[in-house]
Amino acid sequence: MAVETIKFPGQPGVDPDLEMGHSLMAQQRREQFIQTVKIGVVWVGLIIFLIFALLQFNFSPAYVFKHFGFVLQGLPITIGVSLASIAFATILALLGAVARLSHNSIAQGISGFYVSIIRGTPLLIQIYIVYNGLPQIGMALIDKGIPQGHFFILTAIQSGILALSLNYGAYMTEIFRAGIQSISGGQREAAESIGMNSIQILSRIILPQAVRVIIPDIANQFIAMQKDSALVSFMGIWEMTYRANRFARQDSKFMEMFVIAAILYWLLTIVSSWAEGLLEKRMRHAYER
Amino acid sequence: MKKIYIAITLLSIFGLVLSSCATGPAAAKDKLAEILARGTMIVSTDPAYPPQSQLVEGGQRAANTKCTSDLHTSSELTGFDIDTAVAIAGKLGVEACFVTPEWTLIIGGNWANRWDISIGSMSITPERMTKLYFTQPYYITPAAFFVNDANTTYTQPSDLSGKKVGACTGCTYDSYLAGTLVIPPFGKIEPVVKNITFVGYETDINAGQDLALGDGVRLDGVLTAQPTGAGWIKDGMPLKQLGDPVFSEYLAGAIDIASTPNPIPFVQKVTEVIQGLHSDGTLLQLSQKYYGVDLTSQAASYDWASLKQFP
Numbered sequence: 001m002a003v004e005t006i007k008f009p010g011q012p013g014v015d016p017d018l019e020m021g022h023s024l025m026a027q028q029r030r031e032q033f034i035q036t037v038k039i040g041v042v043w044v045g046l047i048i049f050l051i052f053a054l055l056q057f058n059f060s061p062a063y064v065f066k067h068f069g070f071v072l073q074g075l076p077i078t079i080g081v082s083l084a085s086i087a088f089a090t091i092l093a094l095l096g097a098v099a100r101l102s103h104n105s106i107a108q109g110i111s112g113f114y115v116s117i118i119r120g121t122p123l124l125i126q127i128y129i130v131y132n133g134l135p136q137i138g139m140a141l142i143d144k145g146i147p148q149g150h151f152f153i154l155t156a157i158q159s160g161i162l163a164l165s166l167n168y169g170a171y172m173t174e175i176f177r178a179g180i181q182s183i184s185g186g187q188r189e190a191a192e193s194i195g196m197n198s199i200q201i202l203s204r205i206i207l208p209q210a211v212r213v214i215i216p217d218i219a220n221q222f223i224a225m226q227k228d229s230a231l232v233s234f235m236g237i238w239e240m241t242y243r244a245n246r247f248a249r250q251d252s253k254f255m256e257m258f259v260i261a262a263i264l265y266w267l268l269t270i271v272s273s274w275a276e277g278l279l280e281k282r283m284r285h286a287y288e289r
Numbered sequence: 290m291k292k293i294y295i296a297i298t299l300l301s302i303f304g305l306v307l308s309s310c311a312t313g314p315a316a317a318k319d320k321l322a323e324i325l326a327r328g329t330m331i332v333s334t335d336p337a338y339p340p341q342s343q344l345v346e347g348g349q350r351a352a353n354t355k356c357t358s359d360l361h362t363s364s365e366l367t368g369f370d371i372d373t374a375v376a377i378a379g380k381l382g383v384e385a386c387f388v389t390p391e392w393t394l395i396i397g398g399n400w401a402n403r404w405d406i407s408i409g410s411m412s413i414t415p416e417r418m419t420k421l422y423f424t425q426p427y428y429i430t431p432a433a434f435f436v437n438d439a440n441t442t443y444t445q446p447s448d449l450s451g452k453k454v455g456a457c458t459g460c461t462y463d464s465y466l467a468g469t470l471v472i473p474p475f476g477k478i479e480p481v482v483k484n485i486t487f488v489g490y491e492t493d494i495n496a497g498q499d500l501a502l503g504d505g506v507r508l509d510g511v512l513t514a515q516p517t518g519a520g521w522i523k524d525g526m527p528l529k530q531l532g533d534p535v536f537s538e539y540l541a542g543a544i545d546i547a548s549t550p551n552p553i554p555f556v557q558k559v560t561e562v563i564q565g566l567h568s569d570g571t572l573l574q575l576s577q578k579y580y581g582v583d584l585t586s587q588a589a590s591y592d593w594a595s596l597k598q599f600p
Binding site: 067069070132135136138139142143153155156157234235236238242243245246247249250 | 336337338339343344346347359361388389390391394399401402403547549
């Protein structure tokens with residue numbers, strides 16, 4: 001009868017199970033690496049195919065290189081408009097979510113109405129209303145002798161930021177609500193039991209934990225906003241789409257100019273998702289084993 | 290206690306915002322006075338149309354500018370319209386600043402005082418006159434017929450009667466050929482060609498390309514802006530102009546009727562300035578520079594007062 005030998009971790013000698021586990025993991029890593037390389041090759045192949053296809057059809061690369069810098073000059077405005085809008089949208093969303101979760105019927109009503117009306121209408125219509133519609137009210141107020149009517153007549157950039165903030169604020173209200181609700185009720189009760197008031201509970205207990213959950217969603221909204229900021233070009237803001245469009249129309253080089261703009265938006269979103277990954281990792285740190 | 294502080298802070302912010310607004314630009318008695326006091330004239334232009342207006346690649350914002358940060362300076366744009374706007378502003382003793390909204394926003398009127406004037410090669414039409422005041426025109430666009438180079442039988446525009454004539458759909462040339470074109474203050478313009486077969490195109494260049502295929506292959510003639518057709522010929526298309534231009538569009542500055550305060554003295558002043566720029570030869574010089582021909586003399590003799598825009 002053979003004696004079974006049991007090997008405990010930390011004991012001297014070779015552990016065949018551990019060895020096997022290690023080699024299995026190494027094998028898996030190798031396979032994953034090969035898979036990544038293969039996917040990369042497909043990407044490069046697709047890009048080469050697209051470039052090749054474009055070059056077959058009257059596409060002028062020289063024109064692209066000549067005007068690349070001009071479209072690139074619009075990048076700071078695209079980023080600036082997106083950053084300002086996401087900041088305001090975050091504030092709106094926080095207020096909206098708190099109102100939505102409160103027991104006050106007026107606050108709940110306002111918040112629900114806001115989310116419903118904004119999510120139910122196209123962003124382009126909202127931009128038109130802010131830029132072209134509001135001044136009608138403003139002019140009428142000024143006519144009535146109320147100089148505050150100026151508030152309703154916003155410049156192109158202000159209109160763009162306001163419309164984007166309102167729009168994304170509504171979507172993010174739902175994200176914030178879900179984030180806040182994901183924190184268990186026991187934490188709130190515990191905080192109440194040690195005498196915190198509701199603002200303290202929100203800022204010290206609920207939000208620090210909720211933010212970790214909603215960061216990926218906010219980042220997604222930010223990336224989407226960078227692309228939606230193209231809609232403000234019709235008001236004459238010189239961001240990337242506007243710049244591309246002007247030269248496209250002038251020289252009938254639509255493919256060239258819009259390819260430039262598309263590449264720049266693509267690169268911008270790649271960088272943003274990478275930055276979001278870093279942020280997410282940092283926020284997750286305390287919860288990793 | 291804390292709540293009171295918050296309430297006081299909020300109230301004071303609200304008050305500050307309101308008061309800063311109340312001391313806003315409500316003081317001037319008319320638009321002209323407001324512009325002179327501000328030191329800037331805000332001009333709208335759609336920079337997609339060289340040689341009238343286009344963006345300067347690598348154009349930098351002027352260093353010592355009074356234009357606010359959401360406006361562009363003349364160094365970032367170039368073209369006939371831009372130089373004209375700068376010349377007008379110069380005569381008024383103010384700086385020209387530019388905004389670039391969509392063309393449809395400009396011609397629609399109701400600018401909500403976002404900009405003061407359009408110097409955008411806008412043709413004077415009866416529909417636009419319901420929303421905008423027009424200044425003295427600063428140049429014209431003559432319309433002319435073009436035929437294929439190979440043709441030897443046509444000697445004047447009326448020879449194209451009964452033939453196939455191409456032009457852009459829905460534009461001035463379409464209305465002219467249909468006999469519905471009205472140019473203030475002259476009224477209805479009777480076309481010199483009769484019973485033509487109209488062929489509509491998305492843009493003028495498509496009509497030019499079809500005409501270039503050969504005499505009578507797809508088209509017998511094309512009606513377009515004389516400088517446009519001259520440009521095609523310069524680019525090597527086998528075309529020639531048929532006779533003299535048949536009519537002219539008058540292109541003028543436009544000011545929103547709904548602007549506040551009262552814009553009428555501003556319209557009158559800009560008209561006076563443009564008349565001055567006509568008589569001192571500035572506009573003729575610009576026309577020679579950008580078009581190589583005189584497109585301004587006819588605009589100088591336009592009888593602006595007969596538009597009767599003001600009651």
